[in-house]
Amino acid sequence: xNRREFIRYAGLAGSGAIVIPIGLSGCxxxxxxxxxxxxxxxxxxxxxGTPKQRLHADGEGPPRMVVVFLRGAVDGLNVxxxxxxxxxxxxxxxxxxxxxxxxxxAIDLTGYFGLHPALRPLLPYWESGQLAFVxxxxxxxNSRSHFEAQDYMETGTPxxxxxxxxxxxxxQAYLPQExxxxxxxxxxxxxxxxxxxxxxxxxxxxxxxxxxxxxIDQPKVSQAFGTLxxxxxxxxxxxxxxxxxRKELMSELSSSEQRIANNGAPLPNGLAxxxxxLGRLMRxxxxxxxxxxxxxxxxxxxNQGNGAGQLAGRLNPLAVGLATLAQELGPAxxxxxxxxxxxxxxxxxxxxxxxxxxxxxxxxxxxxxxxRGHTIYGQWPGLDKNALYEGRDLAIxxxxxxxxxxxxxxxxxxxxxxxxxxxxxxGNGLQHVGQILV
Amino acid sequence: MRAAFNTAMTGLLMASLSLLCxxxxxxxxxxxEQALHVLNRLAxxxxxGDVAAVEKIGIQRYLDEQLxxxxxxxxxxxQNRLDSLSTYHLNVSQLYGQYGPPSFPPxxxxxxxxxxxxxxxxxxxxxxxxxxxxxxxxxxxRQLQEVMTEFWFNHFNVFEGKDWVRYWTADYEKNAIRxxxxxxFRELLGAVAHHPAMLYYLDxxxxxxxxxxxAKGRFKxxxxxxxxxxxxxxxxxxxxxxxxxxxxxxxxILSGWTIDIRDMKEGSDSANFTFxxxxxxxxxxxxxxxTITADGQQEGEHALDMLAQNTATAHFIATxxxxxxxxxxxxxxxxxxxxxxxxxxxGDIKAVLHALFDSPQFWTRKNYQSxxxxxxxxxxxxxxxxxxxxxxxxxxNGVLNQFGMPLYGWLTPEGYKFSQEAWLxxxxxxxxxxxxxxxxxxxxxxxxxENTQPSAIVDPVDPxxxxxxxxxxxxxxxxxxxxxxxxxxxxxxxLGSPAFMKR
Numbered sequence: 001x002n003r004r005e006f007i008r009y010a011g012l013a014g015s016g017a018i019v020i021p022i023g024l025s026g027c028x029x030x031x032x033x034x035x036x037x038x039x040x041x042x043x044x045x046x047x048x049g050t051p052k053q054r055l056h057a058d059g060e061g062p063p064r065m066v067v068v069f070l071r072g073a074v075d076g077l078n079v080x081x082x083x084x085x086x087x088x089x090x091x092x093x094x095x096x097x098x099x100x101x102x103x104x105x106a107i108d109l110t111g112y113f114g115l116h117p118a119l120r121p122l123l124p125y126w127e128s129g130q131l132a133f134v135x136x137x138x139x140x141x142n143s144r145s146h147f148e149a150q151d152y153m154e155t156g157t158p159x160x161x162x163x164x165x166x167x168x169x170x171x172q173a174y175l176p177q178e179x180x181x182x183x184x185x186x187x188x189x190x191x192x193x194x195x196x197x198x199x200x201x202x203x204x205x206x207x208x209x210x211x212x213x214x215x216i217d218q219p220k221v222s223q224a225f226g227t228l229x230x231x232x233x234x235x236x237x238x239x240x241x242x243x244x245x246r247k248e249l250m251s252e253l254s255s256s257e258q259r260i261a262n263n264g265a266p267l268p269n270g271l272a273x274x275x276x277x278l279g280r281l282m283r284x285x286x287x288x289x290x291x292x293x294x295x296x297x298x299x300x301x302x303n304q305g306n307g308a309g310q311l312a313g314r315l316n317p318l319a320v321g322l323a324t325l326a327q328e329l330g331p332a333x334x335x336x337x338x339x340x341x342x343x344x345x346x347x348x349x350x351x352x353x354x355x356x357x358x359x360x361x362x363x364x365x366x367x368x369x370x371x372r373g374h375t376i377y378g379q380w381p382g383l384d385k386n387a388l389y390e391g392r393d394l395a396i397x398x399x400x401x402x403x404x405x406x407x408x409x410x411x412x413x414x415x416x417x418x419x420x421x422x423x424x425x426x427g428n429g430l431q432h433v434g435q436i437l438v
Numbered sequence: 439m440r441a442a443f444n445t446a447m448t449g450l451l452m453a454s455l456s457l458l459c460x461x462x463x464x465x466x467x468x469x470x471e472q473a474l475h476v477l478n479r480l481a482x483x484x485x486x487g488d489v490a491a492v493e494k495i496g497i498q499r500y501l502d503e504q505l506x507x508x509x510x511x512x513x514x515x516x517q518n519r520l521d522s523l524s525t526y527h528l529n530v531s532q533l534y535g536q537y538g539p540p541s542f543p544p545x546x547x548x549x550x551x552x553x554x555x556x557x558x559x560x561x562x563x564x565x566x567x568x569x570x571x572x573x574x575x576x577x578x579x580r581q582l583q584e585v586m587t588e589f590w591f592n593h594f595n596v597f598e599g600k601d602w603v604r605y606w607t608a609d610y611e612k613n614a615i616r617x618x619x620x621x622x623f624r625e626l627l628g629a630v631a632h633h634p635a636m637l638y639y640l641d642x643x644x645x646x647x648x649x650x651x652x653a654k655g656r657f658k659x660x661x662x663x664x665x666x667x668x669x670x671x672x673x674x675x676x677x678x679x680x681x682x683x684x685x686x687x688x689x690x691i692l693s694g695w696t697i698d699i700r701d702m703k704e705g706s707d708s709a710n711f712t713f714x715x716x717x718x719x720x721x722x723x724x725x726x727x728x729t730i731t732a733d734g735q736q737e738g739e740h741a742l743d744m745l746a747q748n749t750a751t752a753h754f755i756a757t758x759x760x761x762x763x764x765x766x767x768x769x770x771x772x773x774x775x776x777x778x779x780x781x782x783x784x785g786d787i788k789a790v791l792h793a794l795f796d797s798p799q800f801w802t803r804k805n806y807q808s809x810x811x812x813x814x815x816x817x818x819x820x821x822x823x824x825x826x827x828x829x830x831x832x833x834x835n836g837v838l839n840q841f842g843m844p845l846y847g848w849l850t851p852e853g854y855k856f857s858q859e860a861w862l863x864x865x866x867x868x869x870x871x872x873x874x875x876x877x878x879x880x881x882x883x884x885x886x887x888e889n890t891q892p893s894a895i896v897d898p899v900d901p902x903x904x905x906x907x908x909x910x911x912x913x914x915x916x917x918x919x920x921x922x923x924x925x926x927x928x929x930x931x932x933l934g935s936p937a938f939m940k941r
């Protein structure tokens with residue numbers, strides 16, 4: 001039985017999700033709207049929104065993907081807010097995002113779900129049909145440890161400790177080889193687990209100074225060190241990869257950042273500095289196929305706030321950063337899918353200190369020129385007591401690997417056989433989230 | 439200059455040539471290599487003259503001294519400088535009283551006043567706590583104590599940027615971590631659990647038993663944060679055999695472990711920790727298969743006893759120590775041996791380290807010069823080798839920040855990783871090389887007061903002396919390459935060499 005056949009049969013029995021087979025594209029975890037919601041009479045009818053009908057928009061290069069990891073477990077129930085559910089407001093007396101129309105209220109998306117008001121900079125993408133969410137998604141492992149759950153989401157093998165490499169690095173091996181030192185680019189001071197492995201990955205520091213020329217950029221200096229680092233060991237290899245990548249990135253950056261300086265426009269603040277740079281680099285160097293950045297500060301155990309407050313103060317620069325990335329990609333936005341993930345969600349009920357503790361299900365964000373947006377994907381499990389995972393957290397009905405595997409296959413055009421290598425344990429029961437791309 | 443350098447180098451080379459006649463990998467370390475090895479692992483690398491000094495007193499005596507820091511005197515000059523740091527000697531109440539939010543609760547202070555207080559703490563307390571750490575790391579002769587202080591601080595990580603933690607980070611290190619760094623694990627765990635920096639950082643100070651009389655306002659309910667991390671990160675380890683139910687049970691057991699802000703405002707000396715019975719859940723708990731009945735604060739002490747004596751804890755701590763001192767991939771036999779020692783000695787850290795330094799795995803050539811330095815190890819060892827004094831701590835923390843490892847700057851409780859996998863990447867190597875070159879001319883901003891110009895008469899670092907300081911670290915090929923390079927790059931090449939990236 002090949003994988004597709006397998007999906008059609010076995011996939012249907014997967015972990016409580018209602019999985020609908022759709023033609024040859026595998027299975028969709030489909031928004032239905034028709035089925036009965038786990039809702040009381042006072043609740044608004046469950047609604048997932050209707051995807052915008054539009055044609056595929058051509059980009060100008062090969063497909064690319066950027067993964068943004070929100071480390072610390074963002075509260076997905078306050079990102080994509082089930083404002084149509086009365087129990088949501090009962091469970092979160094001080095931290096619920098108010099209903100649409102109220103001060104600091106959610107921005108209504110579907111009549112049932114709404115967007116946190118601090119994410120308003122992303123609203124235009126929802127309206128243009130280029131932003132979607134997969135709600136009640138995540139890693140099926142029940143760990144509530146940040147560090148373990150991040151590891152699982154990065155290795156792509158939940159529950160398995162001994163995986164050394166990351167799924168993006170394994171995926172990279174199946175992209176057309178361009179012999180570029182910057183095919184995969186991580187922003188930050190280290191290579192994250194998700195990109196660790198045999199494929200060459202470049203990294204680049206964040207912040208304002210990352211693009212300033214340094215001593216090692218002088219040929220005389222890099223030559224002298226080149227002799228010391230001529231060895232075939234990990235350090236020698238890292239040195240040579242570093243010099244090669246730096247040369248590429250510096251030549252791109254010095255021209256593009258110079259142009260801005262000439263126009264007198266300063267770089268924006270915070271995260272947007274980095275996403276501006278990433279967007280420009282990806283736009284001008286089409287060999288950069290994979291991007292990664294991590295944003296921290298989501299572990300809101302206390303004083304989380306509601307439509308305003310601590311979480312809002314972090315979501316807003318994130319939204320600005322993502323919108324900036326989309327703009328700076330320019331025409332390459334049509335070639336790109338930006339995926340935002342977090343290791344798990346947070347408790348459904350607010351804790352004693354105006355915060356939330358470690359939970360389970362979350363929402364995955366999808367932003368891109370050809371994302372079939374303006375809809376919430378996934379199967380909403382509801383929030384009543386019996387529907388909650390272990391009686392306390394949003395349940396997971398879509399495995400994050402279903403989303404990633406769909407993007408790998410449909411967007412990055414990775415072969416079927418390779419998908420099982422990228423998500424090894426998952427190969428057998430591979431589900432797809434159907435139709436998430438235009 | 440070049441000729442003299444080459445002649446001297448040839449001398450150094452000759453000394454090591456005889457080694458090459460035998461299979462290097464199978465050979466025991468020479469005394470000089472052993473000296474470098476202990477200086478790299480028990481200390482933050484050699485300073486000028488250190489290798490010879492260790493050779494002279496003998497490895498065993500060096501190990502013995504380092505395991506008993508109380509027998510080593512701090513230099514008077516270092517002690518005087520530490521004494522001159524005005525905030526370093528304030529107790530937690532004084533720190534809170536002088537730098538804390540202008541009022542607590544209910545309020546009364548404006549947002550501007552609060553921001554001003556926060557800025558003042560950042561401007562005054564933080565640079566002083568950084569200087570104290572950097573001075574001790576680079577200059578203290580009690581190097582193993584400093585290494586273990588970093589190790590345990592990281593194991594029980596707090597983040598200085600989380601509001602009030604900033605006031606107490608230095609006190610936490612000075613009074614909870616350092617005195618226990620080579621002591622008893624249960625006492626260390628207890629000192630951490632009672633310190634306001636940890637109570638605040640992992641929110642336990644807010645946690646109250648559900649429906650207890652004191653559970654109101656911001657102290658309204660149970661907070662699982664600390665209870666979870668004690669088991670996952672401080673004791674049992676993530677697969678140490680506890681469940682979500684145990685997390686909740688421990689949170690209930692620790693409910694009422696808090697900070698008394700009012701006492702602090704009044705300057706009480708003993709205000710670090712308070713047990714508030716009005717916020718404690720007196721119900722019976724099932725914790726790790728044991729029934730815990732109502733016993734106030736003693737419930738928590740008992741739970742900490744259970745955790746400190748657990749075999750999973752012994753195994754977890756032993757694994758971390760082997761990873762730190764021996765190899766990224768820990769040898770299971772050595773881990774088991776150390777875990778046994780941990781249990782048989784009731785968590786005597788000194789006894790466990792003694793067994794570690796006695797083990798053949800610690801001395802095997804395979805594990806010599808094999809660990810990729812963390813950014814902190816790299817920076818501190820560079821400053822020590824080049825004898826660069828830390829006059830201004832800010833550029834040191836600046837470079838640590840660039841390398842992704844700022845002092846007290848890891849946001850989340852698992853602390854920094856100590857592995858090649860975590861730190862070796864292309865960009866990091868290039869940044870280290872840039873930093874190393876900046877130390878060569880003696881004009882580094884680290885070595886002079888803030889906002890002063892470098893002195894015109896300052897001596898550049900002497901490459902020959904640097905090479906002698908680090909002998910026998912470099913291979914003959916490295917020495918030849920360096921000797922044939924432009925003079926102004928030689929120090930950078932030594933400190934930026936692959937050999938100096940390792941320890």
